[in-house]
Amino acid sequence: SAVISQKPSRDICQRGTSLTIQCQVDSQVTMMFWYRQQPGQSLTLIATANQGSEATYESGFVIDKFPISRPNLTFSTLTVSNMSPEDSSIYLCSVGQGSSTEAFFGQGTRLTVV
Amino acid sequence: QKEVEQDPGPLSVPEGAIVSLNCTYSNSAFQYFMWYRQYSRKGPELLMYTYSSGNKEDGRFTAQVDKSSKYISLFIRDSQPSDSATYLCAMSGSRDYNKLIFGAGTRLAVHP
Numbered sequence: 001s002a003v004i005s006q007k008p009s010r011d012i013c014q015r016g017t018s019l020t021i022q023c024q025v026d027s028q029v030t031m032m033f034w035y036r037q038q039p040g041q042s043l044t045l046i047a048t049a050n051q052g053s054e055a056t057y058e059s060g061f062v063i064d065k066f067p068i069s070r071p072n073l074t075f076s077t078l079t080v081s082n083m084s085p086e087d088s089s090i091y092l093c094s095v096g097q098g099s100s101t102e103a104f105f106g107q108g109t110r111l112t113v114v
Numbered sequence: 115q116k117e118v119e120q121d122p123g124p125l126s127v128p129e130g131a132i133v134s135l136n137c138t139y140s141n142s143a144f145q146y147f148m149w150y151r152q153y154s155r156k157g158p159e160l161l162m163y164t165y166s167s168g169n170k171e172d173g174r175f176t177a178q179v180d181k182s183s184k185y186i187s188l189f190i191r192d193s194q195p196s197d198s199a200t201y202l203c204a205m206s207g208s209r210d211y212n213k214l215i216f217g218a219g220t221r222l223a224v225h226p
Contacts, residue, residue, distance in 0.1 A: 004157075031212050042118075042202065042216040043158070058213075092157055096212050102148070103204075103214055105157035 002027050004106035006093050012112045013083055020079045021109045023093030028073035031096035033103070034066070038089045046091075049076040083113045117141050120203055120217030129226050133190040137203035137217045140184065144205040144215075147179050149188045152200045152219065161201075162188065193224045 003026040013019050023032065032049040047055040047068055055068035070076040080087050093106040120137045127133055135149075145166055150158035162177040164170045164186075170177045176189040186205075190197055203217040 006157075033212070040122075040218075042120075042218045043204075043214075044216075045213055048212070094214075102160055102163055103212070104160060105150075107155075107157040110155070 002029055002095055002104055004093055004095060004104060006106035006109050008109060009107060010110040010112075012114060015084050015113055017083055018079055018081045019083065019111060020077050021091055021093075023076045023078070023106055025074045025095055029095040029097055030073075031103075032070060032076045033094040033096070034068060034076070034078045035092040035094055035105075036089050037092060037108070043092065046078070049078075080111065083111075085113045087111065088113045115140060116218075117215050118203065118205060118217040121220055122218050124221040124223055126223045126225065127193055129193060129195060129224055131193050131224070133193050133197070133222060133224075135188040135190075135201050135203075135220050135222070137186050137205075138184055139186075139205060139215075141205075141207065141215075142181075142184065143207040143209070145208045146206045146211055147177070147186050148204040148214070149175075149177055150202040150204060150216075152202060154199075158202055193222075195224050195226055198223045 005024045007022045034046040035043045046061045047057040049070040051070045067079045090108045092108045094103045096103045118139045147164045149162040151161045152158045167181045174191045178187045200219040202219040204214040
């Protein structure tokens, strides 16, 4: 499986600011995804990061709030914009290969908005 | 109703016990079923992967899928304190196979 590194691992941010989370994979991968894991809840898919084109967002998530970049097959960023305390969560990067449904996760970014 | 239901626990068992973890789901289109293990402050780690119905065994772990009942299970034999973690079930359909729908996760504590 791929080795996935996320930065930062945790952060405390002021409301109204933005935070960009980086996801680096040690090998080229077809699929990259961003999930959110709110306290005591299951993982929810935010969007699929598409290399060279706009991300595909799930219902309830919009580009203005969660802009995503994917400049190549090993790197993606997720920005959480204009943060509020409701954005306090763990944000996880996930990767998959081709037709395989097996998805692998980074260690997550624990975000607290105050 | 959530698409995937999973009892959040916590589940506490003595070392050596057989653990049974379960999820039910409502979407009959789900074809791919996974179990992830998540230690505190870590990302989910893929434990078992099953396609369609049937059983799959890997060491002390056995995954079962019963599509007729829309019910999946993970059994852990000879449980160890190191198995203490949150176990998440996840599933997807053949059309959007990369879009995983997760259960809430069950917290398991194995005490010596």
